Amino acid sequence: MHEPAHPGRLAAPPHADVGLHPLDARTLLNVTQRLLDQGATAIVVEHDLDMVANADHIVDRGPGGGAADGTVVATGTSTV
Helix, strand or coil, X not given: CCCCCCCCCEECCECCCCCCCHXXXXXXXXXXXXXXXXXXXXXXXXXXXXXXXXXXXXXXXXCCCHHHCCEEEEXXXXXX
């Protein structure tokens, strides 16, 4: 049986695709998927709908930034 290459590893890049060309953002999605396939967990702070659409679970915080941020307004799976 294949053992995960990185069991228990957590990847948490905040806004990882900011400023990336769409093709580079796709590469980032592919790399993230490879990490997940190897047993890692990824927590991504993101607004990009492609990244959100690929999520297993979403936690939406709001209603705004700064002091208004931090309230969980919705959780669940993507329907994008």
